[in-house]
Amino acid sequence: MGEVSLKAGRIWNKIQVEDPKVLCHSLVWFAGRIPKHSLAVWMAILNRLPTKAESRDHLFLGCGFAMELWEGTLDLSGLPHRAWTPQGFVTTTTTFIFFFFLVVVAALFWMDFPIIRGNPFSSTTSEIPHERIPFPLTCSGSVNHTSGFSPKESPAKTCPDYFRWIHQDLKPWKASGITKDMIERGIPSADFRLVIADGTAYVDRYRPSYQTRDLFTLWGILQLLRLYPGKVPDLDLLFFCGDNTVIMKRDYKGLFAKPSPPPPVFHYCGEKAALDIIFPDWTFWGWVEVNIKPWEEILKAIKVGREKVKWEKREPFAFWKGAITSRDRSHLMRCNLSRKHDWNVRLYLQDWGKEIGEGFKHSNLEDQCTHRYKIYAEGVTWSVSEKYIMACDSMTLMIKPKYYDFFSRSLVPMTHFWPIRRRKKCKHLKFAVDWGNNHTHEAQAIGKAGSKFMEEMVAMRNVYDYMFHLLNEYSKLLKFKPTIPPNAQRLCAETTSQGLVKEFMLQSMKSPSDELPCGLPPPFGDRDIRASLEAEKNIARQAVVPPSFHLQPASSCSHHDLSVLVIVNGNVYVERYRPSFQTRDLFTLWGILQLPKLYPGKVPDLELVFYCGDNTVVMKRDYEGRSAASPPPVFHYCGEKAALDIIFHDWSFWGWAEGAPTSADRGDLLNCNVSDKHTTGMFGFMSRIGVKKSEQPEYYDFFSRSLVPMRHFWPIRRRNKCRYLKFAVEWGNSHTDQAQAIGKAGSQFMEEMLTMRNVYDYIFHLLNEYSKLLKFKPTIPTNAQRVCSETTEHGLAKDLCCSRW
Incomplete structure (x- = not known):
């Protein structure tokens, strides 16, 4: 399984465990009861060690000896200390040698291997090697309190509007307050615990974070204490330094x-489905691994760099440079310049390994203000x-984000950025660039407004004030007196670090302020939030969709990715505008061709448009509103709640000569499977299918809406799928009769309800009812080709076609 996943380019998905307790024991390594050394060996065969930030529930142990063992292993094997390895696959010989080496080391030391979590979509282009450094914020002498703090008596100004979200982020605990038990329950989700007592900071680190995120986050908090000495109240909090949100609302609802x-x-970030308390990210004090200076310093450099090329003289395209760390970014790359398409987009991959070797000569952010438009895509x-993107004066084209940081909820579409939809992003990016090049003053104004927001609203003083008010409001909710944990380490501004780490820290060091923090504005009302979100949607809807899209009649819509099918007097004609993926159109047309033969003279005249791709194409939101036109009727293989596609049978009912391509979700699912080489390593999540354990689907085909959960299949949630698959298998093995009944009911549905006769009857009735709606007489298109039973295909495609009639 490991080698298949690697060749398919699939990622190591998050592994969830139900029991938050982690046990350091020679036999029971952790709650999931998977021998840790087996998993480590399996990961080595994959030629990648996940980084710690990948998931709060990843397979990581906090044992003190674990990191020393692993780093010693790397030293002995000559491997670099990095989160993942360089580009290239491991050979069979290398795999065997490394496997054997790790087994020997595990036997000698009889200890487990920690796995550092990280980017679940990492690729060779995003590789950022780094060595782990000892935690350098220690106190060699007395606590270095600052003196001479004599601020003004009242705040000089009111804080920016986004400070109001502080109240909203803390709202879940407003009624109950925060108890010590709540803190203790959150420890499995945290990387460290911070306690501030009498103006001194203490940290209890549960596990190392990815790169130096925790180090620079704590450094920022230390600077807050220096900026406002004696003003930050005593508190006790948990912090997670990874990427994914950790406290999910759904986990605190329902029966379980x-x-x-x-x-x-x-x-560092939040989303609608999460309850994480949002805090400024570590990069405001520097990102050493990619040579990005603290925010104040890099902002100065960007302001100088953006003046080198005036907006009017910049490249009239949309620019993006980065690593492919998500599906959105992978899809974005399809919009790049090619022989067939120019979407007015210029995209470049960032190879961090190469940049590190060349001294970061081609990754300076201040040198990337050369295009009129810059794209923001989530990682x-x-x-x-x-x-950094918004500070360039270029108009930011923001692909609709799912997540937000502490300030971004106050960004306004069409004022600070141009919103881009996730779906059909190439078309919408091109429209935005074309609009901007035809409305240069307006586009430039949006770019400047975004930069001004970054310079003024996200100035470091406001960042510190946000931290102050967030921690101050948080401390008011505590129902206990914070005490220093037994294993906590006192933090001071002294550092034993060298090189860039020390340089960035010194650049961002603060002295006591002569002013109090800005005044915290009142919280939003629920009505205010709803009105703001509705206004934002309306603005985005008007901006994103080209005005002609709603006004254009269906008959004149572009069919560059569709086919038109006409049936006249029992004869089938097709006008194909573009070859479909593989032979989807061929086998779909072959199936339709069999219908007039099965029911000669019964199929009515009709004309329809067919789309053979994967994604739904006619979206409800595009046809809402007073001036919206009626949607065009497009036949397709699947549907979803948000779409209006007319669902038709897919091509595979008449054969699939090429076989099934892989998908990201199925790649994720394979990570739950048992490994041929390491059955003990993945035994806890074994998922050999007996009962149909279907993920809760977003899409449906023509028959699946009649499948009943717990009668025809067992439903599985998308998130934490490994855990739910394991539960389903264990339930089935404990209730064999019921599980077998569900499996047989599903099979019986396929055998009886989905016979080919029913498939043809469904097609007949669908086309018959559709034809009754036509307000015109179908005619044969000029460039249409008649479809006949004869085929010029050879080999398997011909065999499959002929076998169906």
């Missing part, structure tokens, strides 16, 4: 809900690149 209220965990979750 966890104890509520949820534990409060601070994190694994949110991306720290947002502030």
